[in-house]
Amino acid sequence: MMIVLFTDFGADDIYVGQIHAVLAEQAPGITVIDLLHSAPAYDVVSSAYLLNALHTRFPPQSVFMTVVDPGVGGARAPLMVKADDRWFVAPDNGLLTGVIRNASKLTANKVLWTPPDMSPSFHGRDLFAPVAAMLASGVTPEHEVKAPVLLEWIASLNRIIYIDHFGNAITGIQADAISKQDRVSVGDCAIGYARVFSEKENGELFWYVNSIGLVEIAANQARAEEILDLHIGDSIRIVSA
Amino acid sequence: MMIVLFTDFGADDIYVGQIHAVLAEQAPGITVIDLLHSAPAYDVVSSAYLLNALHTRFPPQSVFMTVVDPGVGGARAPLMVKADDRWFVAPDNGLLTGVIRNASKLTANKVLWTPPDMSPSFHGRDLFAPVAAMLASGVTPEHEVKAPVLLEWIASLNRIIYIDHFGNAITGIQADAISKQDRVSVGDCAIGYARVFSEKENGELFWYVNSIGLVEIAANQARAEEILDLHIGDSIRIVSA
Amino acid sequence: MMIVLFTDFGADDIYVGQIHAVLAEQAPGITVIDLLHSAPAYDVVSSAYLLNALHTRFPPQSVFMTVVDPGVGGARAPLMVKADDRWFVAPDNGLLTGVIRNASKLTANKVLWTPPDMSPSFHGRDLFAPVAAMLASGVTPEHEVKAPVLLEWIASLNRIIYIDHFGNAITGIQADAISKQDRVSVGDCAIGYARVFSEKENGELFWYVNSIGLVEIAANQARAEEILDLHIGDSIRIVSA
Numbered sequence: 120m121m122i123v124l125f126t127d128f129g130a131d132d133i134y135v136g137q138i139h140a141v142l143a144e145q146a147p148g149i150t151v152i153d154l155l156h157s158a159p160a161y162d163v164v165s166s167a168y169l170l171n172a173l174h175t176r177f178p179p180q181s182v183f184m185t186v187v188d189p190g191v192g193g194a195r196a197p198l199m200v201k202a203d204d205r206w207f208v209a210p211d212n213g214l215l216t217g218v219i220r221n222a223s224k225l226t227a228n229k230v231l232w233t234p235p236d237m238s239p240s241f242h243g244r245d246l247f248a249p250v251a252a253m254l255a256s257g258v259t260p261e262h263e264v265k266a267p268v269l270l271e272w273i274a275s276l277n278r279i280i281y282i283d284h285f286g287n288a289i290t291g292i293q294a295d296a297i298s299k300q301d302r303v304s305v306g307d308c309a310i311g312y313a314r315v316f317s318e319k320e321n322g323e324l325f326w327y328v329n330s331i332g333l334v335e336i337a338a339n340q341a342r343a344e345e346i347l348d349l350h351i352g353d354s355i356r357i358v359s360a
Numbered sequence: 361m362m363i364v365l366f367t368d369f370g371a372d373d374i375y376v377g378q379i380h381a382v383l384a385e386q387a388p389g390i391t392v393i394d395l396l397h398s399a400p401a402y403d404v405v406s407s408a409y410l411l412n413a414l415h416t417r418f419p420p421q422s423v424f425m426t427v428v429d430p431g432v433g434g435a436r437a438p439l440m441v442k443a444d445d446r447w448f449v450a451p452d453n454g455l456l457t458g459v460i461r462n463a464s465k466l467t468a469n470k471v472l473w474t475p476p477d478m479s480p481s482f483h484g485r486d487l488f489a490p491v492a493a494m495l496a497s498g499v500t501p502e503h504e505v506k507a508p509v510l511l512e513w514i515a516s517l518n519r520i521i522y523i524d525h526f527g528n529a530i531t532g533i534q535a536d537a538i539s540k541q542d543r544v545s546v547g548d549c550a551i552g553y554a555r556v557f558s559e560k561e562n563g564e565l566f567w568y569v570n571s572i573g574l575v576e577i578a579a580n581q582a583r584a585e586e587i588l589d590l591h592i593g594d595s596i597r598i599v600s601a
Numbered sequence: 602m603m604i605v606l607f608t609d610f611g612a613d614d615i616y617v618g619q620i621h622a623v624l625a626e627q628a629p630g631i632t633v634i635d636l637l638h639s640a641p642a643y644d645v646v647s648s649a650y651l652l653n654a655l656h657t658r659f660p661p662q663s664v665f666m667t668v669v670d671p672g673v674g675g676a677r678a679p680l681m682v683k684a685d686d687r688w689f690v691a692p693d694n695g696l697l698t699g700v701i702r703n704a705s706k707l708t709a710n711k712v713l714w715t716p717p718d719m720s721p722s723f724h725g726r727d728l729f730a731p732v733a734a735m736l737a738s739g740v741t742p743e744h745e746v747k748a749p750v751l752l753e754w755i756a757s758l759n760r761i762i763y764i765d766h767f768g769n770a771i772t773g774i775q776a777d778a779i780s781k782q783d784r785v786s787v788g789d790c791a792i793g794y795a796r797v798f799s800e801k802e803n804g805e806l807f808w809y810v811n812s813i814g815l816v817e818i819a820a821n822q823a824r825a826e827e828i829l830d831l832h833i834g835d836s837i838r839i840v841s842a
Contacts, residue, residue, distance in 0.1 A: 150625045152622050176619065283614050316671060316722070317675035330720040
């Protein structure tokens, strides 16, 4: 059993520590994993694809608290979803679309429980963390059935969804949607495949299937992001051989 | 019981891990919360206001290790303060001014205990962490009464004290020092109130009462810091309606 | 007993959380310390000197997982080394040179165990973390004796090996290789000694012996990195008095 955090709150900022304090008080003894706090800020679509690629490696019974929530304090509902034995607590804004689309077993509910004192802007701390703590402790908060908001979704997305601190650009393209003979094209540049970094000269660009099953654009010991001026949201074309 | 870390040591640097190792050895089994490691570097005044706004949410018996310490290795004393049942271990440079001013119960002491081997520049690891571990373990290090150094202090400070990774600027202005009809002025720009981000168009500036009770200048899905060229220390004016 | 992580994976990225999840599953109850995730990227030499300076403070029986691994997925072997009662799991690329050179007791082996499912690019998660979990749990993975790859090594290296988030530049120069009367020279600038930051005026440059026994170039409450345009890999000269 573990609580897994996936947010855009930033690892080195004032938010995550407050969430950890709530979880330590309300779910004592439960392991908390900081999976990601640099999810693309406000970007629900990119974050949904990234979460979809990351979550399947976690054990059943894991409780995910996933918060990329530009609508916090507005009309969007809080959601608790059970997908293939993993729990997800999230704003109902489409962030769970991939998780839901790929689940073979699913229950989705709106959370009705509310804390006695809730800030308008930090539901991560005040609402989602307590609900995650309850679920991890075997307590079911008050809820009602709700059809979750779903994004338009295609299994393999030809777009950059994340840039890591090495300057590598992760796309939404699934490994099985591309052949190793294909080139990946961004702007004017068509890039060939390599299995790993060390097959290329330093500074040379390539694409490869990364450790979460997605096509990634990289350069050996250099920043593909800077070489190609890449940004989250940029379109990618697959050029077949 | 938890040990709470508040420093300017940086979350992704060589310092915090060494502190965690000391705490794991000397206070085994005690939960350690990384509240903040990006406190404004060397800036005792801004950090004191930020700590003041953050600490009250933590449970009684929490032991805070708070280190923003430009005078490390010099004449300033190490301090251990009990304020309303929470412990604080800190350099005696005014960092605890807000904590002390707002405590209804207070004892303040200089720490006399010293470690067998202390570096001149990393008292966080060598002195403050072991003292925090002792206090969390119910051991009282050798000490003597001392009147702590206090900064000039006003309850509500018209100044930017922190900028978060979203580019939002947190001020020292308390929610009860301002009316929702007031505008907040920085440079040539006077900014109106919104309850939450989603009430505004993308890129539109506003101020709101943030989740730790302070006035914050933000823009919906954009960086207020860049739009207004804001910096920690900038003065803010409240323009009454 | 603790598992200590030293990598260039970045603290605020998608990698470290996945490693923590593996360790939580495979070595439950063992404390995991994030010593450093901003080791100089791809830079095995600088990282080796930094690891050498950092590791001696950790208790015997600690299990280090140290990964700076530009050759991941290529021919380099995975290594498990026991040096003075501490375990090290690492790529066999010279990263452990300092650890090995300074050990009085040493066993070095190639790891033969492989996971059922291993990505080509993230051995940190798929291979090194499971091996670290085994060693921390008292299980010895399959292995065979191997002479580890060693870098050219001098005890005290006149080069910048790390720049911290304050903008201080850590060199590979050992404290006992320099006199406090010496000046440290970088580019055109020769810099004198100070014991601690607060002995200098704000903005003034100095060198000092830092908390891990290395010469460090700093400026009081300012960024030496920016003042002197310093980079990892820059050469340093010691100018004797």
